[in-house]
Amino acid sequence: MDTKPQGLTEQQQTWFASVRANLQRETGKTLEEWVEIVRRECQETRPKARTDWLKATYGIGQNRAATILSVAYPSEMGWDDAEGLRAALWTDPAALSILVAIEASVSDLRDVVTGQRKGFTAWSRKSQFAALKPVKGGGAVLGLAVSPEADPRLLEPRNEGWSERLKAKLPLTSPTDVDDGVLAHLKAAWERS
Structure with missing residues (x-):
């Protein structure tokens, strides 16, 4: 494997x-x-x-x-099974709808590589610039390679499990939270990557 x-x-x-x-x-x-x-x-x-x-x-x-x-200990559903990892991680329909909104947001950016991991979905250009993981109750947390000072909604990450390059996180409760501000942060993080 x-x-x-x-x-x-x-x-x-x-x-x-x-x-x-x-x-x-x-x-x-x-x-x-x-x-x-x-x-x-x-x-x-x-x-x-x-x-x-x-x-x-x-x-x-x-x-x-x-x-x-x-x-x-190669797992039955290893890193080489991106679709299986995605399906296993994004089981909550509300969290999945947030993922779909973020995916739509990054689809306009050039040279983006989507990486599916066991605990999160990541986006990179040369390096990781964003990641999203579901949280209990149907929300998700977006990690961004931007400074937390860039927006009062951004928090400092704590033991998130994604790249240490992601210096800010943003809790999201619905796809409507993926607004122009989030799009601007995604683009700024992408430009730095």
């Missing part, structure tokens, strides 16, 4: 390849050795718990852990 996510820009593909290629130099062990260690020693069954275990036990960071775990 291909463990590389779909919907990556060329720059993102290069970065993921460098994480894999430099794993031995940076950690002293090959990817295959790490996979064997994790399968032999890790008693955790959930992905986040496995990542936390790698960090606590061996000092392995998030990105290297994701690389190791994607090989050690």
Whole structure:
């Protein structure tokens, strides 16, 4: 199974390849050795718990852990199944309608790559400029590569799980929240990416 996510820009593909290629130099062990260690020693069954275990036990960071775990425990619905990931994530019709509104907003921007992840949908040009994830109750949270000071509605993200480039987040409760201000923020973030 291909463990590389779909919907990556060329720059993102290069970065993921460098994480894999430099794993031995940076950690002293090959990817295959790490996979064997994790399968032999890790008693955790959930992905986040496995990542936390790698960090606590061996000092392995998030990105290297994701690389190791994607090989050690390839999921039935992996990163190569963008449609399946989207369907599994966007089950609430109200949240899905917000996603559709954001997708329509970014469709006019050139060279946009849509990346579907397990917990969010992301948009990139050379780098990620926006991401959207559903929240309980039918809303969604939009992450943007703009300063939170750009608009009083924008908040600082806290442990969102998307790119650290996204410096602001905006809770959205319906597709009508995707107004001219949101469109302007999306365009500004896209221009910087």
